[in-house]
Each structure stands twice: as structure tokens, then as C-alpha cells.
Amino acid sequence: MPPAPRRHAPPRVDVLRLGHRAARDPRLTTHLALTARAWGAERLFLHPPDTELAARLSRVNGRWGSAFEVVGVKDWRPTVREHSGHVVHLTMYGSPLDVVLPELVAQSSLLAVVGGAKVPAAMYEMADWNVAVGHQPHSEVAALAVLLDRIRGTPAPGALPGASHAIVPMARGKRVVEVHRP
Ligand code: SAM
Numbered sequence: 001m002p003p004a005p006r007r008h009a010p011p012r013v014d015v016l017r018l019g020h021r022a023a024r025d026p027r028l029t030t031h032l033a034l035t036a037r038a039w040g041a042e043r044l045f046l047h048p049p050d051t052e053l054a055a056r057l058s059r060v061n062g063r064w065g066s067a068f069e070v071v072g073v074k075d076w077r078p079t080v081r082e083h084s085g086h087v088v089h090l091t092m093y094g095s096p097l098d099v100v101l102p103e104l105v106a107q108s109s110l111l112a113v114v115g116g117a118k119v120p121a122a123m124y125e126m127a128d129w130n131v132a133v134g135h136q137p138h139s140e141v142a143a144l145a146v147l148l149d150r151i152r153g154t155p156a157p158g159a160l161p162g163a164s165h166a167i168v169p170m171a172r173g174k175r176v177v178e179v180h181r182p
Contacts, residue, residue: 010152011107015144016045016079018123019116026053031141032114033057037068038155039148041112044069047076065163065179077122085109086128090143091119094130097150103129104151112147114140 015036020029030053033044037057046053049072057070073079080087086107088100104110113123124130133143159166159179168175 011110013041013110013112014043015041016076016111016113018047018076018119020046020048020050022050029053030056032144033070035141035145037066040152043071045071045073045079047073063165065160080126083111085111087111088129088131089113089123089127090147091130092132092135092137094132097131097133100129100131101150114144
């Protein structure tokens with residue numbers, strides 16, 4: 001589905017991931033971080049912190065560009081309270097995304113929150129919107145990807161700032177070229 005029509009720049013988005021279990025789900029959270037980065041989010045606040053995951057994303061930036069940051073947080077509440085934007089918490093129990101979308105695209109800055117196995121009840125109270133991407137359980141990666149695609153659109157081809165490499169889109173095969181910085 002195309003992103004909602006808008007008259008101004010899409011909101012800047014930071015993401016907060018609650019309940020990361022470094023030993024159990026490094027791959028899932030890495031995919032969440034890659035998704036946030038690819039759709040142009042600025043930062044992933046990761047609770048609890050995981051320095052290895054942050055280093056992995058920094059290596060991705062080195063090759064493919066962007067200034068995306070993984071910021072470890074020991075206590076997630078100040079991150080939510082002190083964020084400059086409004087807070088959209090993704091949960092299958094929330095309001096339908098289609099209903100809330102016009103309000104979301106009108107924001108200049110958003111903090112998108114996704115959970116893990118169990119989200120503290122306080123998060124539902126602290127959010128400006130609790131939003132469902134369909135009302136069936138699926139995945140934080142899928143929920144975030146759909147949200148970002150609807151509010152920011154699908155990323156266009158081309159190298160991101162600072163990239164050393166870029167993909168040349170093609171119907172078959174794979175082509176990666178080096179980017180020569182001035
Ligand atoms: N009971 C959870 C819930 O509230 O959505 C599902 C747990 S799921 C393993 C982990 C995370 O995926 C949730 O905290 C939520 O952020 C996201 N998620 C899963 N299904 C979703 C849906 N239908 N809509 C929005 N977010 C969803």
C-alpha cells in the first residue's frame with residue numbers, strides 16, 4: 001500500500017525496542033535494527049543495551065552508509081518521557097493503523113516503541129497512541145516495517161550518505177559498486 005498522502009516532510013523516527021534478550025534473540029533484534037535503519041529511522045534505543053549489536057550496525061553503516069545509531073538504555077522510562085516527539089507503541093491490542101495514520105504523518109518527530117515477550121503495562125499508559133498493524137500476533141520486525149513504510153514510504157534506490165558501496169538495481173543478478181567520496 002502507498003504511504004498516506006502528506007503535505008510536508010515525513011516525521012523523523014526513533015525506535016525503542018523493549019525487552020531485548022541478547023542471548024536469545026540477537027538475530028531478531030538485529031533484523032529490527034536493520035529494518036529501522038533501512039527505512040530511515042535515526043536511532044534505535046535498545047533496552048537492555050547490547051554493545052555487540054551496536055557494533056554490528058555500525059559496520060553496516062560503514063559499508064552501506066547512514067548515521068543510524070544503536071543507543072543502549074538501562075531504563076526505558078526516561079527515553080519515553082524525555083523524547084521530543086510523540087510516542088506510538090505498536091501492539092496487536094491497539095487502534096487500527098489506518099485510523100491513526102493521518103495523525104502520525106502530521107507529526108515532525110515520533111518515537112516508535114516495539115516490545116518483546118511481555119510489555120510492561122506502564123508503556124500502554126505512556127504512549128500517545130497504542131497502534132495495531134492488524135489484530136493478530138506477528139512480529140516486532142513486521143509491525144515496524146509496515147509502520148515505517150506507511151509513514152515514510154519505501155526507501156528509494158541509491159547510496160546513503162557515507163556509504164562505501166551501493167547496489168545497482170537490476171532485474172537479474174547482483175551488482176554492487178564502490179562509491180567514491182570526494
Ligand atoms: N502480545 C504482543 C502484542 O502486544 O502485540 C505480541 C508479542 S510479539 C512477540 C512482540 C512485539 O511485536 C509486540 O510487543 C509488538 O510491538 C509487536 N507486534 C506483534 N504483533 C503486532 C500487531 N498485530 N500489531 C502491532 N504490533 C505487533
